[in-house]
Amino acid sequence: MAEPAATFLAEAVHHQWTAFPELSNLCYVHGRPAGSPAATVTVPVRPERAELRVWEGIEMVKVGRAQVWRRTSGAAAPHRYSAASLVRHGLTHEPWPRVWRQVPLRPAYDAVIVGAGIHGLATAYHLAKDHGITKVAVVDRGYVGGGNSGRNTAIVRSNYLTPEGVRFYDRSVKLYEALSAELNFNVMFEQRGHLTLAHNDSSLRTMVWRAEVNKLVGVDSSVIGPEEIKRLVPYLDTSTETRYPILGALYHPPGGTIRHDAVNWGYARAADALGVEIHQGVEVLAISTTGDRVRGVVTSAGEIATPIVVNCTAGHASLLCDMVGVSTPVVTHPLQAAVTEPVKAFLSAVVVSGSLHVYVSQTDRGELVFGASTDPYASYSTRGSLEFTEELASHVLALMPGISKIRLLRQWAGLCDMTPDFSPIMGITPVEGFLLDVGWGTYGFKAGPASGEAMATLVATGKTPELIAAFDLARFAEGRLVGEKGAASVGH
């Protein structure tokens, strides 16, 4: 331990003060000039007040009841989660290491990924793991998983309408199935089955169409009748006396729910262990170019030189594209969701109704999570509205009258970058080195692993993988839309 405790503490405070509000009250941290080493920060905490403890690969400073942890050995995470490590920590009270480092921004990287959500983190993880490119920074003006990766309703499925879409999302489901083992982090993926209800002839016809496309690509989907639906979800009103009788459903057994925070944290931890740097609270202010080439990024924490910028933002994708003059067909709409108080487990499958603009699933804690269609106007506001709650409640009760007494706990909104064909935009742009992984509308979370894998291949090899070739930006100018509206949204 070469550094005096006060300097170490200063660095720790500077990088982690949000996690330790108690400590930031004790200390005063001078603002440091962008890009300067954190060691220049001065903190008027007397070193004798700080208790320093050192273990192998980790250090801890304790001031009063507040503790700050720092990993000291290289990039690799020293810890692998297992039953044995749980028992060892339980018996010895050894500290759990922080799961990703907080390091100062370097002046240059091989690639900068904007957005520390599932798409950005998965791209960084696959860059490091599949291609050995580890000099990568993931920057986010907020925090890991603080955008739509933590605001979605955590549904995973692949029962889409176009062969391109089905193939792509099926790859994602396959990656999700193996994700817990891959990341050494329990992401709690539960394939409980996914039901898309049809309330009229035309939607039943679309369900049959989707089922046939799915079967052709090798995805398990079929159309089932009201009796089978009733067996799977006994609390659904399958009577014929209702305003929107249930005529059938597209049943997709591999679909289910996952813990979205765990996916974000798992990817962040695994990417960090491979050497990727995650910079939270760093906002991209501008992207500098020479001619039609990316040269670097101007951030709120200083300038970075990089040949490659990957736009993995959601909700603000077009604003980042504006920085380099790339025009996209994205329009940002809020989408609201809500959650109820927890009740005893009664709903196994995920139930979706396009006609009623609602989807519902029950979490492991017992809460019902509801999502809806996007708000019907473009906005960057994430405020909730009463119209949403009213409409949601009436539609949910039309499906499940029995839950009328359950109270809503809270509602929130995320920002969806909608594209004209309800398919994402992945790939190259007219600006060399500026890559897009945007336009994820209402279907971005379930696509995270597959898009991360494909985008990493694109960054590393410069060639667009066949899996995402149909989703390029040029398709709008060339009239090659991948129409997914019938399967991607509930707002039609």
Add this chain to the structure above:
Amino acid sequence: MIQIPCPYCGLRNANEFASTGEVKPRPDVATATPAVWRAYLYDHRNPEGLVTEGWYHRAGCRKFLVVERHTQTNEIRSARPAGVAS
């Protein structure tokens, strides 16, 4: 909740209206190429700030309006009938 000051009906809730999106000039039918039409259809500014957009008062006077709105705060600056110069 957004409320839109309809010049015909007064202050009404936004769910009475349908948003018709950004107001932009329609290409000249005689000369527009497919590329121009596609740009007109698909390329949107999508700014985080003031926009001039169309709204249709479908559950009211059934008139088309031109509304100035801030997309971050949803504050409405003005609303006037479409086709009337500001």
